[in-house]
Each structure stands twice: as structure tokens, then as C-alpha cells.
Amino acid sequence: MAQVSLRKIVKAYEGGVQAVKGIDLDIDDHEFVVLVGPSGCGKSTTLRMIAGLEEITSGDISIGGTVVNDIPPRDRDIAMVFQNYALYPHMSVYDNMAFGLMLRKFPKAEIDRRVKEAARILDITPLLDRKPKALSGGQRQRVAMGRAIVRDPKVFLFDEPLSNLDAKLRVQMRTEIKKVHQTVNTTTVYVTHDQVEAMTLADRVVVMNHGIIEQVGPPQELYHNPATKFVAGFIGSPSMNFIPAKVEQASGALRLHLPQGIVLDVPAARTARYQAHAGKDVLFGIRPEHLTDDKPTDKSNTAPITLKPDVIEPMGMETLVHFKLDGTEVSARLDPATPAAVGAPLSLIAHMDQMHLIDPTSDKVL
Amino acid sequence: MAADASTAPIMPSAPNSGRASSLQRLARRRSTIAVLMTIPLLVVLIGLVAYPAGYGIYLSTLNRRMTGFMEGEWLPNGLGNFEILFESETFWAVAWQSCIFAISAVILKALVGFWLAHMLHHIPAKGQRKWRGMLLVPWVIPPALSTLGWWWMFDPAYSSINWLFQVVGIPQVPWLGEKWWARLSIIIVNVWYGAPFFMIMYLAALKSVPEQLYEAAAIDGATSWQRLRYVTLPMMANIISITVLFSLIVTFANYDIVRVLTNGGPRDLTHVFASYAFQVGILSGNIPRGAAVSLFMFPILAICAFFVLRGVTRRNKEQM
Numbered sequence: 001m002a003q004v005s006l007r008k009i010v011k012a013y014e015g016g017v018q019a020v021k022g023i024d025l026d027i028d029d030h031e032f033v034v035l036v037g038p039s040g041c042g043k044s045t046t047l048r049m050i051a052g053l054e055e056i057t058s059g060d061i062s063i064g065g066t067v068v069n070d071i072p073p074r075d076r077d078i079a080m081v082f083q084n085y086a087l088y089p090h091m092s093v094y095d096n097m098a099f100g101l102m103l104r105k106f107p108k109a110e111i112d113r114r115v116k117e118a119a120r121i122l123d124i125t126p127l128l129d130r131k132p133k134a135l136s137g138g139q140r141q142r143v144a145m146g147r148a149i150v151r152d153p154k155v156f157l158f159d160e161p162l163s164n165l166d167a168k169l170r171v172q173m174r175t176e177i178k179k180v181h182q183t184v185n186t187t188t189v190y191v192t193h194d195q196v197e198a199m200t201l202a203d204r205v206v207v208m209n210h211g212i213i214e215q216v217g218p219p220q221e222l223y224h225n226p227a228t229k230f231v232a233g234f235i236g237s238p239s240m241n242f243i244p245a246k247v248e249q250a251s252g253a254l255r256l257h258l259p260q261g262i263v264l265d266v267p268a269a270r271t272a273r274y275q276a277h278a279g280k281d282v283l284f285g286i287r288p289e290h291l292t293d294d295k296p297t298d299k300s301n302t303a304p305i306t307l308k309p310d311v312i313e314p315m316g317m318e319t320l321v322h323f324k325l326d327g328t329e330v331s332a333r334l335d336p337a338t339p340a341a342v343g344a345p346l347s348l349i350a351h352m353d354q355m356h357l358i359d360p361t362s363d364k365v366l
Numbered sequence: 367m368a369a370d371a372s373t374a375p376i377m378p379s380a381p382n383s384g385r386a387s388s389l390q391r392l393a394r395r396r397s398t399i400a401v402l403m404t405i406p407l408l409v410v411l412i413g414l415v416a417y418p419a420g421y422g423i424y425l426s427t428l429n430r431r432m433t434g435f436m437e438g439e440w441l442p443n444g445l446g447n448f449e450i451l452f453e454s455e456t457f458w459a460v461a462w463q464s465c466i467f468a469i470s471a472v473i474l475k476a477l478v479g480f481w482l483a484h485m486l487h488h489i490p491a492k493g494q495r496k497w498r499g500m501l502l503v504p505w506v507i508p509p510a511l512s513t514l515g516w517w518w519m520f521d522p523a524y525s526s527i528n529w530l531f532q533v534v535g536i537p538q539v540p541w542l543g544e545k546w547w548a549r550l551s552i553i554i555v556n557v558w559y560g561a562p563f564f565m566i567m568y569l570a571a572l573k574s575v576p577e578q579l580y581e582a583a584a585i586d587g588a589t590s591w592q593r594l595r596y597v598t599l600p601m602m603a604n605i606i607s608i609t610v611l612f613s614l615i616v617t618f619a620n621y622d623i624v625r626v627l628t629n630g631g632p633r634d635l636t637h638v639f640a641s642y643a644f645q646v647g648i649l650s651g652n653i654p655r656g657a658a659v660s661l662f663m664f665p666i667l668a669i670c671a672f673f674v675l676r677g678v679t680r681r682n683k684e685q686m
Contacts, residue, residue: 051581051585052584052585053581053584053585072584073581073584073585074584074585074586074587074588074589078585079585080581080582080585082578082581082582084576084578086576086578086579086581086582087582088579088582088583088596088597088600089601090600090601090603090681090684091600099583099586099596100585100586100587103586103587103588103592104587131684133684147582147586151586
């Protein structure tokens with residue numbers, strides 16, 4: 001068990017390309033932190049630097065208070081689960097899990113106890129004699145986790161562990177990983193490009209983009225108070241709508257002027273916050289789930305908006321409706337009972353207490 | 367046999383074309399086509415492998431003048447050549463020398479090839495091609511020619527190696543004149559010639575080991591030696607055993623290096639089966655006995671091949 005801290009970490013490749021541009025991050029003991037971002041954002045590189053598989057160009061990484069920059073992976077007391085499992089094909093499941101302990105010269109009885117305990121936690125006891133070839137994807141993933149658990153390391157590192165599984169199994173294994181973390185409670189750094197995984201698993205989510213950290217925070221915090229346009233758009237599915245708008249002053253209140261003559265009232269509680277931007281162009285950000293049917297019981301902090309559906313996607317529990325607003329794509333999540341038809345005007349309401357305004361030049365959320 | 371007939375629709379036959387259509391049907395069958403297409407290979411195999419092998423066995427049973435079966439004293443008639451070989455000290459020396467030569471040369475080739483492959487594997491890709499090309503040169507030169515070059519280097523009168531030894535103060539070595547040095551010389555030349563083959567096979571095998579296995583092993587706590595022992599070698603086991611088997615067959619049957627370098631000397635102590643068979647059969651004119659000598663390679667290699675291929679099949683079943 002240990003804290004992990006990253007100080008001004010830079011990873012530059014030959015030719016000057018910087019994959020990671022000086023990030024700082026502190027991970028607490030027992031914490032489950034997820035690094036999330038699009039491909040090429042530097043999240044995997046960061047994880048591999050923590051593991052010691054990539055050299056650090058500059059900065060310091062410490063695990064449990066010790067700077068590990070020059071310590072080889074085997075002496076960092078970490079365990080890693082790889083995307084393609086990286087199980088040794090010539091060893092049985094038991095030997096795969098026991099390998100790290102055997103190299104560390106644990107007594108046979110202790111190895112046996114730990115392997116069987118991990119196999120019990122992961123429900124793979126009947127598979128111990130098999131070779132990885134004879135396992136399904138989900139079983140291989142469990143073995144890879146078992147190999148990490150038996151070591152009882154200071155830190156678990158997961159590098160996109162669910163990417164090779166089909167959608168159904170991914171959901172199941174996600175729950176398994178959460179359960180395992182609740183059982184063993186080891187500090188965990190988990191890398192994924194899937195924001196749903198990030199939201200469901202993490203104590204804290206670290207959103208990365210272009211080699212920098214955009215925002216760090218608990219999942220709900222990132223969802224409700226994104227710091228930048230990138231975070232606002234990345235977290236949440238379908239992603240947030242961004243509509244060009246202008247803030248106008250109107251007798252002590254603020255109004256947003258959207259394309260096609262749509263005007264929305266800014267809630268009184270936000271007036272002070274946006275006052276300085278009166279008269280300026282901004283991006284109006286609102287999540288599809290905050291554009292709903294015109295029938296809430298409490299209509300405070302809402303604004304009516306009428307749009308013509310372009311595409312309608314019934315999903316069963318909800319219906320996604322897409323609109324075009326002067327070239328901007330807008331989507332809304334509606335009750336499936338809503339009588340929506342393509343081209344027919346549809347009355348919706350925007351939940352303005354959930355809105356965000358974004359400065360189009362800095363991409364910061366105001 | 368429904369599948370065999372399913373390749374083409376069967377035409378309704380006209381009254382007097384019954385015979386032709388059944389021939390057509392036969393020609394269209396998949397099994398017929400398969401047999402037809404393998405005929406060229408079968409002809410080559412029968413002509414170049416089965417017939418010479420059968421003829422070799424037949425020859426080995428004949429007497430020196432090839433007028434009848436070779437009579438045996440304690441083995442049945444026709445096996446007399448083998449009887450004489452069993453009683454011949456030279457033959458047992460040849461058998462012994464063949465085994466020493468083949469086994470030590472193959473082990474050395476495998477070790478040198480593995481070492482070279484590892485070195486190459488860790489050179490950046492840009493420089494790798496150049497080195498790979500240069501290191502393959504010994505394997506590309508016809509061995510009869512390159513062995514001649516080695517013969518000059520070993521020759522007592524002009525030996526460049528001995529000259530070098532003299533310069534640095536090492537006593538001169540009778541490379542081809544003394545039996546152990548002569549045996550070593552043959553092995554050196556064979557290793558020089560054959561190691562690049564191992565190198566290129568092992569390099570391909572090394573490149574096919576997923577990098578993540580090494581990373582996983584590094585995190586599991588393996589030192590570089592342990593990574594070699596627990597990851598690289600098991601992952602390469604099939605290539606290693608197939609290459610060793612292949613090389614064992616070729617090295618066991620080696621003829622040109624011995625023939626050019628020592629011609630079996632001194633006192634027939636460096637002969638291997640192939641060069642001894644040539645000496646007995648062609649140079650001494652006893653073709654049946656030469657055939658009998660060469661037949662001894664077969665059972666030894668067959669046993670090796672059986673065990674190696676069994677191991678390969680077992681590993682394939684478990685891992686692939």
C-alpha cells in the first residue's frame with residue numbers, strides 16, 4: 001500500500017515530440033485513480049513511466065515516498081495488468097500466477113496459499129491447471145488480475161484491461177475489478193479511453209489531453225463542474241451539446257441568444273457569475289439529458305425551446321433525438337413516450353441550472 | 367461422397383453419352399483433381415527419394431562384384447556387408463567421429479547462432495539489415511569453396527592462423543595433421559558455415575516473442591537472465607528444436623567439408639559416414655559396402671526426428 005506522486009513529469013521522444021508535458025499528480029493510499037483521455041493523450045505513457053517500462057525525460061515519480069526514477073520495474077513493488085493480458089503461454093494458470101512469487105523466492109507453501117486465495121477471490125480455482133490457450137478472454141483477464149493480486153504489491157497498474165473484451169463481458173469485468181479493489185484495497189492506477197469505465201470505477205478521474213492533465217476530480221464533480229470544454233465534451237455520453245450563443249443584458253437579468261432566434265433566460269443564481277461576459281460571444285453547453293420533454297412538475301430554472309428533429313433513435317428506456325441548429329448538431333434524451341416525428345416542431349425545455357458557458361477563445365468553462 | 371460430387375452440377379446425359387459423362391464426372395471430382403495435382407510432387411519424391419533409398423538398400427545387400435547377395439557368416443545372406451562393417455574398427459571409429467562431429471557442431475552452431483541473433487535483435491533496425499547481410503555471407507558461399515579458403519588458413523606451410531599465433535607468441539598448431547586438431551578444424555569450419563542459418567532462424571523467433579511478455583516478466587521481478595530462461599527460451603523452444611533437428615540431419619550427412627579439408631585423414635580418423643561411404647564405395651570400388659555405410663545414418667536420424675517432432679507437436683497443442 002502506498003501513495004504515488006508525480007512531479008513535473010515529462011516524456012519526450014527523439015525528434016522532440018512530447019507525449020507527456022510536465023504533469024503533477026498525487027494519488028493517495030488505497031485510492032482508485034483512472035487516467036482517461038483519447039488515444040495519444042499520454043495516459044498509457046504515464047502509466048508505463050510509473051511501472052518503469054518507459055524512461056522519464058524529466059521530473060520525479062515516487063512510490064511510497066521513495067523516488068523510483070532509476071529503480072527497475074522489478075524493484076518498484078508494482079503489479080500490472082496489460083491490455084492483451086501478457087500471460088505466459090507455456091505456463092499453466094497456477095504457474096502464471098506463482099511466477100512473480102517464485103522469482104522473489106517465496107516459500108512454496110506461501111505461494112500455494114496466495115495463489116489459491118487469489119483464485120478463490122477471482123473464481124478461477126477450476127482453471128488452475130489449464131494453459132492460457134484453453135481460456136476465454138474473460139478468464140484470461142481474471143488470471144492476469146490474479147497474477148497481480150498474489151504479489152500483494154504497493155500499487156496496481158491497469159493498462160486498458162477491458163479493451164479486448166466484448167461489450168457484455170466488459171460490463172461484467174468492470175464490476176469484478178471494482179469488487180476486487182474493495183476486497184484488496186490496493187492503490188490503483190487504471191488507464192482507459194472509455195469514460196464510462198472511468199466514471200464507474202474511479203474514486204478520482206484524471207482527464208488527460210495532448211500530454212497535459214485537463215482536470216482531476218471525483219466522477220460526479222467532473223460531470224457537473226467540468227473545467228474545460230474538452231472535459232465537458234469527453235465526460236458523459238452522448239456528449240454535451242455546444243451551441244454558439246451571445247450573452248445579452250436585459251433589465252437586471254441575463255439572456256442567451258442562440259441561432260434561429262432562440263432566446264433562453266439565464267437563472268438568477270448565475271447572473272453574477274456571467275455578468276462580466278454580457279455582450280460577448282460564448283458557447284452554450286448543455287447535456288442531452290438536460291434537454292427534455294416539456295412536462296416537468298417543477299418548471300423553475302427551465303427555459304422552453306422548440307426544435308425540429310432531424311434523426312430519431314429509440315433506445316428502449318429513452319429516445320435520442322438529434323436536431324440541427326444552424327449547422328450545429330444538438331441532441332436530446334427524451335422519454336420514449338414523447339410523440340417525436342422528423343421535421344415536426346417539438347417543444348422541449350432546457351434545464352438552465354445545469355447549463356455551462358464556455359469561453360470560445362480559451363475553451364475554459366466560465 | 368456427396369461433397370466430392372458437389373463441385374459441379376451434373377448434366378442430364380444424352381442416351382449415347384453415358385460413358386463420357388461418367389468420365390467427366392470422375393474428372394470433376396475433388397479427390398481426382400487432388401491426386402492429379404500432387405502427381406508432380408509424387409514423381410519428384412519417388413524419383414529422388416524413394417527410388418534411391420530403395421536402390422541403396424538393394425545395393426547394400428550385394429557382393430563386391432554385384433553378381434549376387436553378399437554372403438554372411440553369422441547374419442543371413444545379403445547382410446554380409448553389415449557383418450563386415452560391424453567387425454571393422456575403422457567403421458566404429460567413423461560412427462563415433464560422425465556422432466561427435468554432428469553433435470558438437472550443432473550445439474556450437476546453436477549457441478553461436480543464438481548469441482548472434484540476440485546481438486542483432488538489440489541493434490536498432492537501421493543498422494540491423496547491414497549486419498544481418500554481412501553475417502549471412504558464410505552461409506551463402508558454396509561450402510566447397512569456402513572450405514578451400516579455410517584449408518589454406520590451416521595448411522602447415524602457409525597457415526595464416528599459425529602466422530598470427532607466432533606473432534603473438536602462441537605455439538604453432540598442427541591443424542590438419544593431428545587427429546583432435548583435425549577434428550576441431552572440421553567443427554570450426556562447419557560452425558562458421560552453419561551458424562548464420564541458426565542466427566536467422568532464431569532472429570525470426572526472437573522477433574515473434576511479444577514485447578509485453580518481457581514487460582510482464584520485468585514487473586514480475588525477472589532479471590535479464592531469468593527473462594531469457596523463463597520467457598525467451600520456452601517461447602523459442604519449437605524453433606530451437608526444429609532448427610537443431612534440421613541441422614543435425616544436414617551436419618550428420620556432411621560430406622564436402624571433410625572431403626576438402628582432411629579427406630578423412632589423418633589415418634581415417636576424421637571420416638564421417640558420408641565421406642567414408644564415398645571412400646569405400648567410389649574410391650575403393652566397393653559400391654555395395656559404401657551403400658551399407660551410408661544406410662547407417664538413417665536409423666540414427668530417424669530416432670532423433672521422432673523425439674524432436676513429438677516435442678514440437680506436444681508444445682503446439684498446449685500453446686498455440
